[in-house]
Structures are given as structure tokens and as C-alpha cells.
Amino acid sequence: MGLEFLEGNEAIARGAMKANCNFFAGYPITPSSSILQYMLNMVPYSGGVAIQAEDEIASIGFCIGAAMAGSKVLTATSGPGISLYSENIGLAIMGETPMVIVNVQRQGPATGSATKGAEGDIQFTRWCTSGGLPVIVLSPATVGEAYELTYRAFNLSEQYRLPVFLLTNKEIGITRESVDLDTIALPSLVERARVVADEEYLPHYFDKLSEVPAISDFGGEHIARFTTSTHDKAAYLTTSPLVIQEMIDHYTAKIEEAADELALVKEDFQDGAEILIISYGITSRSTAVAVREARAKGVKISALTLQTLYPVSKTAMTSAMNGMKKVIVPEMNMGQYILEVERLVPAGVELVGVNKMDTTLISPDEILERGGLR
Amino acid sequence: MNAVRETYLTDAIGPLPFCPGCGHHRLIKALDKTLTKLQPDPKKVVIVTDIGCIGLADRYFVTHAFHGLHGRSITYACGLKLARPELTVIVLKGDGGCGIGGTHLLNVARRNIGITLIVANNFNYGMTGGQHSVTTPTDGLTATTPLGNIEAAMDLCGTAIAAGAPWAYRGTGFDRDLTDRIADAIRQPGFAMLDIWDMCTAYYLPRNQLGKKDLTGMMERLGLQAGVLIDRPRPEYGEQYRNLHEISEQVPRKRPEITPKYTNTVARQTGVVIAGSAGQKIRSAAGLFAQAGMFANLEATQKDDYPITVMTGHSITEIIISPESIDYTAIDSPDYFVVISEDGLEKSWGRIAKLANSATLYAEESLDLPATDAKVVRLPFVATAKKINRLSVGIVALAAMLHDTGMFSLDAFKDSITVLQKPAIADVNLQALKAGAAIL
Numbered sequence: 072m073g074l075e076f077l078e079g080n081e082a083i084a085r086g087a088m089k090a091n092c093n094f095f096a097g098y099p100i101t102p103s104s105s106i107l108q109y110m111l112n113m114v115p116y117s118g119g120v121a122i123q124a125e126d127e128i129a130s131i132g133f134c135i136g137a138a139m140a141g142s143k144v145l146t147a148t149s150g151p152g153i154s155l156y157s158e159n160i161g162l163a164i165m166g167e168t169p170m171v172i173v174n175v176q177r178q179g180p181a182t183g184s185a186t187k188g189a190e191g192d193i194q195f196t197r198w199c200t201s202g203g204l205p206v207i208v209l210s211p212a213t214v215g216e217a218y219e220l221t222y223r224a225f226n227l228s229e230q231y232r233l234p235v236f237l238l239t240n241k242e243i244g245i246t247r248e249s250v251d252l253d254t255i256a257l258p259s260l261v262e263r264a265r266v267v268a269d270e271e272y273l274p275h276y277f278d279k280l281s282e283v284p285a286i287s288d289f290g291g292e293h294i295a296r297f298t299t300s301t302h303d304k305a306a307y308l309t310t311s312p313l314v315i316q317e318m319i320d321h322y323t324a325k326i327e328e329a330a331d332e333l334a335l336v337k338e339d340f341q342d343g344a345e346i347l348i349i350s351y352g353i354t355s356r357s358t359a360v361a362v363r364e365a366r367a368k369g370v371k372i373s374a375l376t377l378q379t380l381y382p383v384s385k386t387a388m389t390s391a392m393n394g395m396k397k398v399i400v401p402e403m404n405m406g407q408y409i410l411e412v413e414r415l416v417p418a419g420v421e422l423v424g425v426n427k428m429d430t431t432l433i434s435p436d437e438i439l440e441r442g443g444l445r
Numbered sequence: 446m447n448a449v450r451e452t453y454l455t456d457a458i459g460p461l462p463f464c465p466g467c468g469h470h471r472l473i474k475a476l477d478k479t480l481t482k483l484q485p486d487p488k489k490v491v492i493v494t495d496i497g498c499i500g501l502a503d504r505y506f507v508t509h510a511f512h513g514l515h516g517r518s519i520t521y522a523c524g525l526k527l528a529r530p531e532l533t534v535i536v537l538k539g540d541g542g543c544g545i546g547g548t549h550l551l552n553v554a555r556r557n558i559g560i561t562l563i564v565a566n567n568f569n570y571g572m573t574g575g576q577h578s579v580t581t582p583t584d585g586l587t588a589t590t591p592l593g594n595i596e597a598a599m600d601l602c603g604t605a606i607a608a609g610a611p612w613a614y615r616g617t618g619f620d621r622d623l624t625d626r627i628a629d630a631i632r633q634p635g636f637a638m639l640d641i642w643d644m645c646t647a648y649y650l651p652r653n654q655l656g657k658k659d660l661t662g663m664m665e666r667l668g669l670q671a672g673v674l675i676d677r678p679r680p681e682y683g684e685q686y687r688n689l690h691e692i693s694e695q696v697p698r699k700r701p702e703i704t705p706k707y708t709n710t711v712a713r714q715t716g717v718v719i720a721g722s723a724g725q726k727i728r729s730a731a732g733l734f735a736q737a738g739m740f741a742n743l744e745a746t747q748k749d750d751y752p753i754t755v756m757t758g759h760s761i762t763e764i765i766i767s768p769e770s771i772d773y774t775a776i777d778s779p780d781y782f783v784v785i786s787e788d789g790l791e792k793s794w795g796r797i798a799k800l801a802n803s804a805t806l807y808a809e810e811s812l813d814l815p816a817t818d819a820k821v822v823r824l825p826f827v828a829t830a831k832k833i834n835r836l837s838v839g840i841v842a843l844a845a846m847l848h849d850t851g852m853f854s855l856d857a858f859k860d861s862i863t864v865l866q867k868p869a870i871a872d873v874n875l876q877a878l879k880a881g882a883a884i885l
Contacts, residue, residue: 073702076736076745094528101753115690120527120683125552129520132513132549136493136524139511140532158514186753246774247732247747249703249739289491289509290529296504298512299496307458307504356772432775 074251079217079243080147083173084109085252086221087145090260092171093119094142096133098126098152101185102241103175106147127155131172135163138170139297141288143225147173150192151182153199160234161200164322166297167232167275167284169263171224174236175244178430187430188242190352190403194410196236197381204319205326207333208236208381210352214248219255220335220378226261227333231325232283238380240403242353242432268292274306280317280324326382334384337376338391341366344373345396348442349388349412351377353432354401360435365444372444383411392416399442401425401433453480453487455507462501464571466650468643471618472565473502476535479627480508490533493522495546497539498572498645499565516546519553522560530683533631534560541570543601544579550601553636554610559681561630562638564601567645575648582663586652598667601640606675611635613674617660618643626673635681701864707741709853714767716776717846718796720789721839724756727785730839731762733874734847737861738766741853746774750792759792766852781850782819783807783842785826790814807846822849822885829880837877844881855882 077085084106087095095110097103107123114121119142124130127148134144148156153174163170178184179191196208207227211217221237228235264285266272272293276284284304287293296306302318303309326333337355339362346365350358355376365372375391377384388411392398398420400409406424416422425441427433439445454461454477463469480490490508494500496515503510513521522534543550543564553560569587570576577587579599586593602613612633614626618641630637642660644650655663664671717734721727728749735745743766752758763776778801784790790797790812800806800819808814810823824845830838840862847858855878862874 074705074739075700075703076732076739076747094524096524115686120686122527122686124520125548128517129523129549129552132517132520133524133527135513136511136521136526137528138524139521140525140528142528159517162514186750242774245749247735247745248771248774249735249743249745288529289511289525290489290532292488294487294507294509296510296512298504298510299514300512306510353774356774359772432773434775434777435773436777 072253074249076247077214077250078105078245078247079214079239080105080175080245081109082214082218082252083221083237084113086218087225088113090143090222090225092143092145092225093117094134094137094144095121095146096124096130097147098124098130100149100152102177102245103147103149103173105245106173110145127152128159131156131159134170135159135168138168139166139289141291144170145173147175149175149177150179153192153195157200161202162299163234164200164204164206165299168234169228169232170234171221171228172234172236174238176238176240184430186241188240188403189428189430190240191428192238193380193404193407196238204322205382206234206236207231207326208238209335209378210238210380211243212352212355212376214243215250215255216378217243218252219257222257226258229261229263230283232263232286240353266293273304275304275318277321280321281328283325330382330384331386333379333382334387335378336384336387337378339374341371341373344371346370346372346399347391347395348372348374348399348401348438349377350401351380351408354403357433357435357438358401361438364435365439370444380408385415388412388415392420395420397421397423399423399425399438401438403433404428450481450484453477453507454505458504461505463498464647466644466646468567468618469499469502469565471643472641473505475623476563476627478624479631482624483628483631485533489531490535491525493518493534493536495538495542497541499537499539502537516542517549518542519546519549519562523553523558526558526560527683535631536560536562538562538564540564540566540568540578540580550605551608554605554608556682557609557611557635557679559635559683563627564638564640566601566640566642567649569645569649571645571647582667587649600669602638602674605638610638610675611677611679612637615640615669615671615674617641619657633678635678703736703739705740705742707854707857709741709743711743711766711768711852714765714771716779717764717781718761718776718779719783719839719843720759720761720793721785722788723751723758723760725760725786725838726836727760727839728762730843731764733861733865734843734858735764735766736865737858738853740857740860743768744771746771748774759788761789761792779804781805781807781846783846784812785809785838785842787812807842824884829884830877833876833880834873837873840874840877841881844878845884848882849885
């Protein structure tokens with residue numbers, strides 16, 4: 072491959088292919104449509120299926136069916152499409168379905184500005200379906216990270232048996248950057264644990280609540296069951312409050328207990344710093360410039376970039392905020408992830424949001440200015 | 446060879462859960478009889494259901510069982526079938542599901558994905574208290590049409606046939622040949638559906654005094670035929686899909702590699718804006734320029750802004766080139782601004798007016814420009830391009846700008862064009878490159 076000039080959406084498709092994705096279904100929507108296009112041009116030639124469905128509900132429905140039949144599946148949309156995925160995202164959580172969902176965010180609400188960037192879907196992605204159970208949300212800052220985190224999203228979806236979100240932005244999705252994907256270090260590929268043929272199969276079997284059940288594919292070696300309804304470990308419908316609570320605890324524990332393991336963060340810490348900027352996605356790149364400029368003027372300042380938005384990287388954030396006097400959270404929305412920071416910020420620390428939702432990037436100057444660094 | 450199965454139903458979780466006299470008993474027994482006749486490997490059969498009374502049925506079979514969201518069973522079935530074509534995928538769906546999931550019915554029929562759809566049609570929502578559905582006959586009494594239904598009943602088979610279904614059957618749960626017809630449907634390579642009318646003894650039957658014979662009477666009254674309504678096989682989607690992609694082993698062209706081999710004089714992150722019209726190949730020219738920068742050991746980014754229509758309105762591209770990695774990808778203060786057309790000028794008017802005095806504006810000479818602090822260089826981009834190909838105006842302008850600024854060698858631009866473009870197009874662009882560089 073070598074040095075290329077790629078947009079984030081192509082890097083996502085390439086990351087998916089690198090992870091052996093063999094099923095894609097999607098519906099066109101700006102600014103994610105080119106992912107559909109790239110996948111249509113790649114997946115069938117390696118023996119898989121990529122299909123344009125009749126709508127977003129069908130897209131994710133196809134994906135859930137294919138995933139339970141053993142495929143590694145991807146779907147991609149923008150915020151309005153996530154609204155339509157919503158009910159089926161709950162189904163995928165309920166059925167412990169491994170799948171990767173890309174949201175190339177655009178300015179909302181509603182149709183908003185189709186071709187303009189925003190990060191208004193942060194809390195929406197975490198809480199996008201009924202029931203409020205945890206999901207994993209990764210957020211890349213560059214085209215290279217879009218590739219890497221898509222690949223990692225597949226690994227996590229297989230390892231934890233749940234939908235994993237790649238939450239990106241028009242500003243990465245359809246911006247081209249010089250990048251050499253070969254130079255990006257990737258972990259080894261993870262495949263879902265499968266139950267061996269002669270063992271009994273319970274689709275949601277676990278001993279410990281946080282244990283991820285081994286799976287058997289539809290059409291595979293065991294009789295498989297899948298249900299949207301409250302169920303027991305055998306995937307048979309249940310109304311037992313005891314069993315229902317145990318399953319809910321399981322869905323929660325398998326993600327919440329892995330939060331530290333799932334925490335992908337980048338630290339740029341300076342000794343003696345009493346100011347910290349916490350950011351994610353495209354805005355973390357403005358943070359990087361702001362931090363350089365502040366330091367050049369003698370300001371001691373640290374930065375924490377979150378690649379994992381959910382589950383919240385509590386340990387990393389708490390430790391980074393330790394000893395700070397001020398924490399700045401710039402976001403291309405009206406203040407969403409700052410709510411997570413607020414839950415963890417030590418008493419007496421000044422918490423400042425730098426927020427904008429006019430479709431343009433938050434500039435390093437705006438962070439310096441509104442963060443009170445000048 | 447396994448022993449012959451006498452039933453595909455299991456009592457592992459007890460007897461079927463339907464109300465006394467409910468037609469779903471008949472339908473499930475008929476499906477069981479069909480499977481018993483066909484003797485498929487249970488591990489190769491998936492029963493897919495969604496919400497509605499019939500959605501309780503999947504788990505009573507010894508096959509795989511998939512129970513999904515209201516009205517969406519067809520979508521899961523399609524995913525299962527596309528991923529594993531060897532599976533027999535049977536969807537059991539209610540008339541309610543056909544309403545909320547109507548588009549999936551249309552589209553599975555249209556695509557002809559090889560699943561079997563059995564609609565347990567009892568004219569109302571049994572699970573939620575007997576509300577009317579898309580198949581409730583006109584005048585039908587339900588919880589939500591207490592004065593009689595004033596909506597027309599949907600002809601499910603007719604709708605699917607209109608959408609392209611190659612095989613469809615309408616009948617009742619009392620049909621003597623029902624198991625044979627279900628077997629026929631399962632044997633179809635493509636999409637096949639059965640619309641099976643029956644009794645909801647909890648709600649529809651008591652409200653409408655419906656008797657066994659009344660089902661066929663209802664069909665007549667609604668002008669709907671019973672029996673096999675269409676039998677016109679056509680290629681199944683998945684099979685076609687696989688054949689199509691096997692035949693054309695046309696693996697997409699790999700993007701050629703960029704080899705950084707030229708030096709540059711770019712000391713810091715530099716923003717270049719190119720403003721022209723849609724249809725002038727602005728994005729392509731700008732992309733080649735950015736990649737030329739990569740040939741010259743620079744990092745690059747590209748953002749495009751254009752209307753959703755094509756060949757009309759503005760096309761504005763922002764390129765950043767930098768000796769170091771690029772963090773902030775917006776251009777708040779462009780270093781170089783290249784304006785080629787009225788569309789581009791109009792859209793960038795304010796931005797050009799605000800250019801810093803350190804910036805240079807390269808403008809098509811025929812344009813009336815706003816007052817600006819930038820250094821202005823007026824050049825005949827359009828006239829120069831016209832002599833080669835009017836679509837090469839972007840290359841002409843960028844070549845002139847590159848030559849003037851000396852950011853990196855024109856050879857890098859030449860390599861970018863030669864390596865990245867098809868020979869015929871590259872040829873034109875190389876001429877444009879030469880002509881553009883010669884303007885200044």
C-alpha cells in the first residue's frame with residue numbers, strides 16, 4: 072500500500088477488510104455514503120456480500136442476521152441513520168451480536184447540514200436505544216486512526232459480543248490525508264469464541280457475570296436461538312425477575328468491568344501542569360496545536376485524548392485530573408462529554424467547556440481564548 | 446443417515462402457547478407436517494419470527510430459532526440467507542408485521558432473496574388487544590375500528606406480486622393441500638410467500654361472528670383469489686450476486702503508491718484554497734497538487750466543498766501542505782488563494798476580501814475581484830486551458846501558482862499526474878502543467 076492520500080471513510084473500509092469483514096449492508100447518507108461504495112467495491116471480491124438495503128432498518132437487520140450466521144459485519148450511516156438503527160441496536164445488545172456500526176457525524180438535529188461536520192451524537196450514541204445498557208464507542212482523530220480503530224472495533228465486537236460504534240465526523244470521514252496504513256501497528260485479529268461441536272450450547276452461557284458467552288453460528292454445529300425478548304441463558308423467553316436481572320447484570324458487567332482494558336487514551340502530560348485539556352476526535356487535533364502554542368508561551372499544560380468514549384475511561388481521566396486546577400473540554404457540540412468529566416472531576420477544580428456547533432472546527436485559538444489560556 | 450424425524454416440534458418448553466381454537470395451531474402443525482415430509486437437517490433450517498402471536502412459535506421447533514423486532518423478520522432472514530445460502534430460511538409473520546414492515550415485503554419480493562414467508566393472517570393484532578391491521582377487511586370490527594373499518598384491506602400477495610414476487614399462494618388454515626403448498630414454497634429457489642387466513646378466536650372471531658366457511662367468503666367479497674397466484678421463477682438474488690462477482694473477477698484498481706523523492710521549500714503548514722466551478726475538475730486537480738506535495742516529502746490534507754448537484758455551482762477545495770504532521774485541518778488564513786471562475790469567486794467573496802497581506806491571490810484575469818490586502822496576481826487561466834482542454838484549467842492555475850511560489854519542483858506535480866492518472870488523461874494534464882508553468 073505505502074503512502075496514500077485517503078479519506079477517513081476509505082480508511083474505515085480498509086480497516087474493516089483488514090479485520091476480515093465479509094458482510095456489509097448500508098443505506099446512502101451524506102457524509103457516510105462512500106463507505107457503502109468502498110465496501111461494494113471490495114467485499115464481494117473476497118467472497119463476502121455488500122448490499123445497499125431499502126432503508127437503515129433493513130441495513131442493520133441484514134447485518135444482525137448475517138452476524139448471527141457467523142459473518143463479520145459492518146454498517147455505516149450518519150446521525151439520522153442511527154435514529155433508525157436505534158431499536159435494532161437494542162436487539163443486537165440483547166442477542167449479544169458482534170457488529171461494528173459507523174456513525175460519520177454531521178450537523179444536526181434532523182437533516183441539519185448534510186455536508187457539514189459536528190459531534191452532536193456523543194451522548195446519543197451511548198444512549199441510543201431503550202434499556203440504557205452499555206455499548207463500546209471509539210472515536211478516531213485522524214484518517215490513520217479511523218483505519219486502526221475500525222480494525223480494533225471488530226476485535227472488540229468479537230471479543231465482547233456486542234455492537235461497537237466507530238463515532239467519527241464528516242471532518243475525518245471525507246477529508247483526505249497523507250497516510251501510510253502499513254506503518255500503523257495493529258493487534259492480532261480476534262475472532263468470537265465458538266462452542267465446540269460436541270458440547271452443549273446455551274447461547275448466553277456464563278459462569279461469572281462478566282464472562283462473554285461462546286457462540287455457535289446459525290447454520291453451524293448446534294441449534295442456535297436468538298430472541299429480542301427477555302430470556303435466560305438458553306435464549307428461552309423468561310419472565311423470572313431473578314433471571315432477567317442476572318442477564319441485565321451480565322450485559323452490564325461484561326463491558327463495565329472491562330472499562331480499564333477498553334480504555335484507549337493518548338496522554339501528552341507536562342510535569343507541573345495545572346491545566347488539562349480533555350478532548351476526542353477531530354477536536355483533539357486543535358487541542359494539540361493549542362497545547363503547543365500555550366507551552367511556547369510558558370504555560371504548563373497537559374492534554375488527554377480519548378479514543379474510547381464509552382465505557383468511560385474513569386481511571387485514566389481521574390488520574391489525569393489529579394492535581395489540576397482547571398480542566399478544559401472543547402467539543403463540537405453544546406457540551407456532551409463534559410458531563411462524563413463532571414462526574415469525575417475533583418472538588419474545587421474549575422471545569423470549562425469550549426463549545427461550538429456552527430459546523431466549523433473549533434480552532435486552537437478558540438480553545439486558548441475561551442479556555443482562558445491567553 | 447439420521448433416523449427419519451416424526452416431528453420438527455419440541456415440547457421442551459411445553460405445548461404451543463396459543464389461545465384455544467386459534468388458527469396458529471393449525472398453521473404450525475401444517476408447517477411441522479411439511480418439514481416432516483421434507484426431512485431437512487434441523488441445523489440447516491432457521492425459523493425467523495418477529496412480534497405478534499405467531500412470533501411465539503419459532504422456539505417450538507427443533508430448528509434454529511430467530512425472534513426479532515416487530516415487522517423486521519424479513520430483514521434478519523435475508524441477512525441469514527445471504528451469509529449462508531445453504532440454509533432453508535422460513536419466516537413466520539403476522540398481518541401486523543406486514544404493515545409495519547411493509548417495505549421489507551416489497552423489497553424481498555423485488556430482490557427475490559430465497560426465503561419462504563408464511564403470513565399468519567388473522568386480520569387484527571391479537572397480542573395487543575385486537576386492534577385493526579393492514580389486512581382488516583373494510584367494515585371489520587376491531588378494538589380500534591369499533592364502528593367498522595373504513596380502510597381498505599391490503600392484498601398482501603398482490604402487493605408482493607406487483608413488487609416482483611415469483612411465487613405466491615393465498616389460502617386458509619383449513620386448506621387440505623396446505624402442507625403441499627408450503628412444501629412447494631420451501632422448494633422455490635427464490636422468494637415464495639403464503640398468505641394464510643385464519644381465526645383469531647380471542648378478538649376478531651367474536652367481534653365479527655366469523656365461521657370457518659366465512660374465510661373463503663371474505664376472499665370472494667374482497668375480490669381476492671385463492672390458490673397459487675403466481676409461479677414465475679426468476680434467478681435468486683444471492684445466486685445472481687455470487688455469479689456476478691465470480692464472473693467479473695474485476696478486483697478494484699489498487700491506488701498507486703506515492704514515493705516521496707523531491708525536496709521542498711515549505712517551512713510551515715501552508716493553506717491553499719482553489720475556488721472554481723463544479724465541472725471544472727477542481728477537486729481532481731487539487732488532489733493531484735496535494736499528492737504532488739507528498740511526492741515532495743510534504744504531509745497533505747484535502748477538503749472539498751460543493752453543492753449536492755453536479756456540474757453546477759461552486760467547487761472549492763482546501764489543501765494544506767506541511768513539512769510536519771497536520772493537526773488542525775481548517776484554513777483560517779489562507780496563504781495562497783486561487784480563484785478560477787465566477788462561481789468560485791462569488792462563494793469566496795468575503796474570504797478573499799479578508800485575505801491577509803501576507804497572502805497571494807492568483808486570479809483568473811477576467812474576474813472582477815473584491816478589494817483585498819493580499820498580493821494579487823491576475824493570469825489568463827481560462828484562455829490558457831482552452832488551448833488544451835477547458836477541463837484542465839485547475840491544473841493550469843495550480844501549475845502557475847506552484848511555479849511562482851517555488852514550494853516544490855514541478856517534477857513532483859508531473860510525477861503525481863503520471864503515476865496517479867490514466868495515460869490519456871495524464872497526457873492532457875501534463876500539457877496543462879507545462880502551459881500553466883509557462884504563464885509566469
